[in-house]
Amino acid sequence: MGKIVQFCKAAKEINVREDGSVVVSVVGAARLTGVTTDAIRYSLKNGKQKPSKLAKKLIEKGFDVGNLAVMSKEGVTDEALAVIAYYYGHQAGQFCKPEAKRLSKQFDEHGVRATLLQLKGVESDLQKPVKIADEITIREDGVAIVSIRGAARLAGVDKKSLRKHFSGGGLAGEGLAGKLATKGFEGGDLKLFSEQGIPDQALGVILKYYAYEAGAHCTEEAKQTLSFMDDLNVRVWCYSMKGMVEVKQPQAQVDIPDLTPLPSASDELTWTEPTPELSAAPDPKSEMDALKEVFGAAMGMLEGVRIGGTAEQDKNLKTQAAIAAAQSYCPQFAEAFNPVLQLLKQAAATKIVYLTPTTLGQLAGGISAREMNRHLADMGLQVRNQGHAKTEPAWLPTKEGSRYSKILPVTATNGADMTTYQCLRWSEQVLQMFSGGVVA
Incomplete structure (x- = not known):
């Protein structure tokens, strides 16, 4: 069905009437389209006095002002x-x-x-990310x-x-455990997956394994989940499911450098007698150039994605992802970059x-x-300016709210x-005062 990032609980906002027509509440319509509820409700309620551009589009499609007013109350x-x-x-x-x-x-x-x-259905393909x-x-x-x-749901x-893979099955370097070992997950790490959960990097390995490498055990669900992540890496996709990432429209197409050029026609037709005594050692400069290209390509692919709540955290997490890509492509440099990754992670953990x-x-x-603003005001954490x-x-x-806010x-560009x-803006610590979205 393709990728969908409508991770909000929209299913409850979709209703099927007795005549078979489908109606979505204004809240559900806003969640599915990524806009505010007020924006849609305003366009529907004010179609007569001062119609917005959206209201004009709806009227052009045959919806009269009365229809719009009814939909603002009964659903779209x-x-x-x-x-x-x-629109x-x-x-x-x-x-x-x-x-x-x-x-x-x-x-x-x-x-x-x-x-x-399908979004309304409990077992719908589109509902899996939700x-x-x-x-x-x-x-x-x-x-x-x-x-x-x-992870099992996503992989089908x-x-x-x-659990069998993580508890000892295939730890000799074969199957899924062997694939995970190439990413540094071995032995004790795998056994902790069942209790503490699976890190995003390991999840990517698992999905790829069950999509293409598990033979008769490959699943369509794993392939479909990978299609949901077609232009995002696994971590960014997880962030989007939690509502912590904004996927922006790319300003320009990012060209990914071809790091493994195909041989030319002359290379394919010409045989050169090997001369072992003259074989050259790897060129460190060439390897470093390849490393820089991979790092730059990864940063370019993430350019149109906003991660986290601040520009500083955004840059930190993107740099971590780019370094991980470079380590994967050039494993000879992997250990050298581990101290850098550790410092970045420590910096991310200490930032509010x-x-x-x-x-x-x-x-x-x-x-x-x-x-949310009303709740914060009712709790005595903020007042209107x-x-x-x-x-x-x-x-x-x-005074109390200043402990949790800044x-x-x-900057907006027009x-x-x-x-x-x-x-x-508010620190996530303020959520400790809430329980299920309602003031405790």
Whole structure:
């Protein structure tokens, strides 16, 4: 079915009426298209007085103002959701969302109603990324950990099969255990997988094994899961499932250097008698050039991806991923880079990441940024900044709230113009005051 990053719990927001029509709540429509609930509700409610660009698109498609007002209360029809997804995927300019573009693509490939019914279904292929989010945790050093149950779901195998590999089966360098050993996971590491979960790098090995290398035990589920990750690495995909990453539209196509050029026609037709006594040692300069190319290619592939809550954490995690790629391609340098990776991980673990109310709401159980701001105010952690200028924060922390927050600059670009706004961000520690998205 292709990749889908709508990791929010949209299934509960999809309803099938007695006449067979499918209706999605405004909340569900917002989650599926990656925009705010208020943005969609405003377009539906104000179609008569001051229609927005989205409202005009809906009216052009045959929905009258009365239809829009009803949908703002009773839910968006599947035909209207197709218009909304296409608008926010392709026509909204700087407000276009990758989630909406992917959803619109799903609609084109499989039909609007069929896609929504699959998202509604408990065992739907499209629901697999949604269901797996609860099986993923992010360690302090940035590594994504997937439970053995979650890994088994993604690979389409029984978790007992995985436990067998981890508890001693194939530890002699064969099968899945042998593949994991090439990535540095051996013996005691594998035995801990069943109890502590599987690191993202090991998950990639497992999925590749069951997709293409397990012979008669290969599964379509593993191949399909890899297709979900077609332009993201495993860690970034795990972050997206947890709502911690924003996938941006690439500014330009990244050219990945060809590090293993094919032989020319003359090379294939000419035989040169080997001269062992003249065989040259590996050229360190050439190896270093290849290492730099791999590192640069990995950084380029991640250029259109935002990881974490700050630019500093974003750069740290991307550098870790690029170094890991370089180590994999040039194993002779792997050990030399381990101290660098260790320092990067320590730096990531000691930094406090300040998150937006939108991200906090997702981590607190899927509530909106507006609800999160209201909860924070009710808890006495922030107050409205009455009469604030456009570039000033809309909320200010109280004395208690300042322990968990920080006002940070955010730069927005509109063509050649750049504007810096001051925004209140929150440490993830504030979530300790919440329970299931509701104030404790």
